[in-house]
Amino acid sequence: MTDNAASTTTSGTTAHEAIGVAGLRKTFGRTTALDGLDLHVETGEVHGFLGPNGSGKSTTIRVLLGLLHADSGDVHLLHGDPWRQAATLHRRLAYVPGDVNLWPNLSGGEVIDLLGRLRGGLDKRRRAELIERFELDPTKKGRTYSKGNRQKVALVAALASDVELLVLDEPTSGLDPLMEAAFQETIREVRGQGRTVLLSSHILAEVEALCDRVSIIRAGRTVETGTLDDLRHLTRTSISAELAGHPNGLANLPHVHDLRVDGNTVHFDVDTDALDEALRRLTDVGVRSLTSTPPTLEELFLRHYTDELPGTEAERAEKARTAP
């Protein structure tokens, strides 16, 4: 991890990379928040950033924004160093925090204008359009907004700015379904304009609808990165089958899990990559009926969120091999 820091200083970012993080570590006292995290976001993509609560998403984002100083590791943002060049880089990005707190004596409209101007100006027509789309009352003062409306203020301020990169930390956790739809529409427009979005979210439908690629982190480490299709291949399909005879050899297959045999009936999960081989074993015996349940996105995330070990693909294969 630490040798990464030295070796990737020059090679760590490519021309197409908006964010490049390698081997990032950050501790707070005795707590290790980030433990060698990697994250690569290509320019122009919407990148989903997922992980259970407390896995280090917000800490990563705050290092990327130069608010926290990394203990070690290599961090690049828009080809710059987010700690040293914070103010210069920040003119090219907009950030929506997970907890939006507004100044009690400023109206929402004033906050939008202030943040936009501090970023170097905002598009007035776009501002009006977004306020209408998100049904925001800009005359209310900080305190009187609900959580969802505070988030809308931050979203309008970020989206109305002409920036290359949007960093959104659970931006829709307080929005209603109607506003969620408005948000998704807006992010699609943003991607259409060629801008880059780093989207941390727990709303799987949102991630599925918007993200080109996702990174899943756990306990301060990246456990999976890829397109959603890539990730689906890593998950398991549930099979229930009634066979012509007694099943043999299924238990020995490395990619079969949770096998239950009840007479001639079998229930098991199989890694989607190895589905073909498992089915061949079944047809060898003779299949009378078969139910196959494809992996859902929820399962994919639940697996990553609840696995006891931080499972990279190799580790999981290892685990499966040693399982009974």
Place this chain on the structure above:
Amino acid sequence: MTANVTHAPAARERQPAAAGSLAGTGQLIRLALRRDRIVLPVWALVIAFLASSGASAYEALYPDPADRAGLTASVAANPSFAIMFGPAYDLETAGGFAAWRFGTIAALLTSLIAAFTVTRHTRQEEDTGRQELLSSAVVGRYAPLTAGVITAGLFSAATGALLAAMIAGVGADATGSVAFGAAVALCGLVFTGVAAVTAQLAEYSRTANTLAGSTFGVLFLLRAAGDTSEAEWLSWLSPVGWVHRVRAFAENEWWVLALPAATTLALCAVAYALLPKRDVGMSLIAGRPGRAAAKPGLRTSLALSWRLHRGALIGWLVGFAVMGMLFGTLASGVGDIVGDSAEMKQMLQQMGGARGIEDAFLSSITGMVAMIGSMYAVQATLRMRYEETALRVEPLLTTGVGRLRWLGGHLLFVLAGTAAVLTVCAALLGLGYGLSSGDVGGEWPRVFGATLAQLPAMWVVAGAAVLLFGLVPRATVAAWALAAAFVLISMFGPILELPQAVLNVSPFTHVPQLPHAEFTATPLLWLTATAAVLVAVGMTALRRRDIG
């Protein structure tokens, strides 16, 4: 904390509908005492120790009757004592001395801690949204207010009892000790009531605390004006004045205690009447809608700082303007209230005549102004930490605003704001004194300059707060303790005969006592340089540390 919160529903199961609108009060009091289990006992001890240390020092400082008579005469001859400490009724005993010298500060600390405690368990809980969590459990409408008032009341009573016990413990008269302890405790209760009301009026805990603190300030000034002029009835209007008018250790006027007791009840009645007229989290004064778009000027972090600081700054400017004018006017002719016995005339002579007394009075005023004014510097610095913990700095620092620029916008209000507050006071102190002594042209520059000489010491307090904010952000709030320590050292260090090394810790020790004493520039330059170093180190530390 959370563990206690979840107990609330359990309480209801045990006593269904028993208390109605007060349901859950007992649980909330236990929660409050649990949260404050360190801070309240520590303050009670500090307050009691301060006063009892005064009583024990007295025996060493004034061992025989001649010394005591001398003290009595010099205090009576010098009205500048009465501004800060109030009237002295018995300086022949240790208890009477402690009640005079430490009565105001004990009342001040007890009152402020009591008031902040009420706010902390009522309005602040609403601010943070924790109240909603509690209210959705089984907590009656009046329970949080009742719990806050009872907690603060317990603190006041315990402080008074501890004070009485510790003063009696060092050998003071027992009856007088009880009277003094009761007077201080009841002043704390009055401000418990004040805070119960301000918590209903204000929309934010900061505002509620500021209102309660300002109320103390106004009542203190009322007392100071009454005790240094011929309008003594002004002191009788002030709960801060009642602390002394109990005449503990002298006549022990017990009936005076009825005044704060009745006032407390009246204030609580007002608070309970106001409470049902508003919604949880809202204030009585409905907020007006704001602008749909920002004015063109709101485009820098400095402009935002102005929006954040202007309310407090204007309040301090007005308060200090009034204070300057009031004491400037009182200063001329302050010798008149001394009396004209032969003994007094002799004392007057020794102090340099009426002119000498007035100068001594003015230099007491400038010292007091500086100590109170440095509280503005601390308050303004703490605003930065408040913004940081409220997560309102991150959105700014993730725009084009660099850390130093953000800090600079606030530091302007910390440093220049402190200067502005002092300058306004200095100008009006000079004007008030000049007008009432009939020589504005001659007196104004002298008094104005004497007051401004305090500025470097105030900047040191500000610098210390900035240093804390940069270096140990979690301990920024300790700036209050530091400022209080400086003030206590300067106010009580000399009378307690603390070693010079301790006295030198406080920046106020180094300011020349103008216009009473000679002007020397060296200490002022050193103080300014110290302040500059503190601020610079704080700024450097902020650049390097994590935000949040």
